[in-house]
Amino acid sequence: MSTVSTGVQSDPSRLRRMMWSGCGRWCLRFTPHVAYGLRNVVLRMFGASIERGARVRRSVSIDAPWQLRLGARAMIGDKAMISGRHPVTIGRGTTISQGVALLTAAVGVGEGPIRIGSGCWIAAETIVLPESLIGDGTVVGARSQVAGVLPADVVSVGLPAVAVGPRVR
DSSP: OOOOOOSOOOOHHHHHHHHIIIIIHHHHHTSOTTOHHHHHHHHHHTTOEEOTTOEEOTTOEESOGGGEEEOTTOEEOTTOEEEOSSOEEEOTTOEEOTTOEEESEETTTEEOOEEEOTTOEEOTTOEEOTTOEEOTTOEEOTTOEEOSEEOTTEEEETTTTEEEEEOOO
């Protein structure tokens, strides 16, 4: 007896991506403006680890929520983009401002996880490249590019971002 191929693959990762692209992403986008809890539920349904009080704006673009780890009271601003081929960890009380791109894979740069510590502020339109580590309490200035390691409790700016002084609290 011969078998007939239906062309459908049983790869759970592919199925999860299809479900996210076809349903989850749209559910996130069309939630009411202040429905942070509902967006967190949708993201958790697709495997994201989100602690209590975290806020994700509805215009955020997330490729793979199952790669996202978001600490308590963390905030991801409007039109931020999270490319998730590898884990993205955002610490407690960290703010990811509008238009920030967290890229875990980039042509010519490589690929790898991103870890952003607790109490950080990543200002508008910053690009964080693969294998970047941002220490607790660090502020990254607007339109900077993070490539590699930034120490804790510093203010950093530039292309690539470098520490320009201590963070004063």
